[in-house]
Amino acid sequence: MRLVASDMDGTILGHDGRISSRTVRAFHACRAAGIKLVFVTGRPPRWLAPLDEQMGHTGTVICSNGAVVWDFDADRLISAQLMGLDDVLHIRQIIKNLRPSALFAAETLSGFHLEPGFIENDSSELLAEVTPAPLADTLTPDDGVVKFLAILREGTADDFLAEVAPAVGQLATVTHSAPGVAMLELSAPGVNKAVALAKYAESLGIDAADVVAFGDMPNDIEMLRWAGHGYAMASGHPDAIRAAGQVAPAFEDDGVAQILEARLAMLGNFTAN
Template sequence: MRLIASDIDGTILGHDGKISPRTIRAFRAAEDAGVEIVFVTGRPPRWLDPLREQIGHTGTVICSNGAVVYDLVSERVTSSHLLPLASILRAREIIKDLVPDAAFAVETLEGFQLEPGFLEPGTVDLLAKVTPAPLRETVTAKSEVVKFLAVTRDSTADAFLARVRPSVDRLLAVTHSAAATAMLEMGPHGINKAVTLAEYAASRGIEARDVVAFGDMPNDIEMLRWAGAGYAMASGHERARAATALHAPDFSDDGVAQVLEARLAGLAKA
């Protein structure tokens, strides 16, 4: 084990925004043992405070499902893969025809743009400060979009994905990671967590067989399959669990910490 690659939400971070003390200790013990750590998430760079404040991570984070690589030390984007505006607008038209109540948003390197209806009424979070407006009015070819999102209130994430993917897949890669919201995340074809993680590992001279990865949702599947030891959370999505023979205990049982503790004990005996 030379590199640990971990998803964040639902894997080490709960809905309360907390990482358990046991999990924090496990990551710090791995770092002390000389194991490199990289977090691989669907989150944008500006939502990485839990890593800084709770774990004290100061390394690299692969964000936006692989579309962005961010350095927490310099607080800058080191690489990115952008979406063509034409593909975004065409995908929006297709999805709107298929699911009329769908609402849309884009994640850019500078921030977030969303349309009316994307947020549920009464939502109070960081996005509530963004003024909704049609994407045709707010997004241009210079907007540096790294993720396109669509949400519906009248479906599940899996059903929404099944309805939309056949028609949109030629334009954008489609996945989802929200456990309780029917929200789709679309990015550049050929880019996902596994692709960017593989590039990062290669730059460190680390092979897939020396990578231990953790994830819980469909957007983690490629990463779990690529890593030498890819652990799906027992509390995760059924498709993530089916993607790998290795399962970490439930998130609520500090599953990632349990696996890391056992692997670090094995390293100590070697």
Template sequence: MRLVASDLDGTIMGPDNRISDRTVNAFRKCIDAGIEVVFVTGRPPRWLTPLREQLGHTGTVICSNGAILYDLEAGKVTWSQPLDLDGMFTAAGIIRSLYPAVRFAAETVEGFHLEPGFLESAATELLGAVTPAPLTATLGTDARVVKFLARVEGVHPDEFLGTVQPAVAHLVSTTHSAPAVPLLEMSASGLDKAVTLAEYARSRGILPDEVVAFGDMPNDLRMLGWAGRGYAMASGHPQVLAAAYAVAPPFAEDGVAQVLEDLLREL
């Protein structure tokens, strides 16, 4: 084991943004043992504060489902892979033809854009200076969109993904990570967590068999399949549980920490 790669939400972090002391200690013991730790998340860089404040992490974080490499210590993006804007808007048209009530948002390297109705008014207020408006009006031709989001009400998240994914597969990579919200996350075609993690590991001379990975949702599937040992959280999505190398105890029982403690004892 030379590298530990972990998702955040639902894997080591709950809705309260807290990481348990046991989990923090397990990651610190990995680092003390010379094992590299990288977090691989759908979150944008601006939502990484818990890693700094609770874990004291200063390394690289793979953000936005593989579209960004972020240096947490320096506080800067070191690499990004934006979507093709023409392809993105073509995908939006296809999705709207399937779900006329859909609303879109776009995460860029610089910030966040959303259409009216994408979020409830109370949630929109939390975004501060972000003013809802059509994306065609707020995104310039040079916008670096790293994650394109689609949301619609009254549809199960798995059904939403199952309908949209094949329809736009020639334009974007599509997944989801919100277990109870019909919210799709789209990246540049061919890009996902696994692709960027594999390149990150290769740059350090680390082989897939030397990687242990943890995740809980469909956006973690390919990452868990790529890693030599990919653990799905017992509290995770059924599709992920069915495909993973092994199952870690649930998030509520500090499942990642339990597995890491066992693996460290084997060193």
């Protein structure tokens, strides 16, 4: 175990925005043992505050499902895989033809764009920052779309994915990660967490066999398959559990911490308090 790669939401971070003290201790013990840490999330860089405030994380974070690699210390972009504006608008029309009730949003390097109705709760923090408007009116070729979102108010994300993925073909990578919401996340072709993580591990001279990865949703599947030791959370999506080589205890049971403690104990680097 030379590198630990972990998803955030539903894996180490709860709906309350908290990371358990046990999980924080386990990550700190990894760092003290000389094991590298990288967080691999669907979140954009501006939503990484829990890693700083609760974890004291330093180093690299892979964001937006692998489309963005971020230097957390310097608060700067390392690399980004962008979707072209024409492709975004074309994909939007394909999905709209399939599901006329679909609504859309776009995550860019500089912010967030959303259509009216995309977020139902008008008091949300996003709507305090963004004026909803048609994407064709607010996006420009210079914006740099890293993640395109499509949402339905009915059905499941699994059914929506099964319908949309074949229709968009080679135009985008399609996945989902929000439990209980029929929302799809689309990135440039070939972009996923595994691709970005593999490049990062290679830059450190670390093979897949020495990587331990944790995740809980379909956007983690490729990463869990790539890592030498991929753990899906027992509380996670069935597809992620099937894809992973191993299953960690549920998020509610500090599953990531339990696995890390056991692995560190085998190396003689962890003693329970």
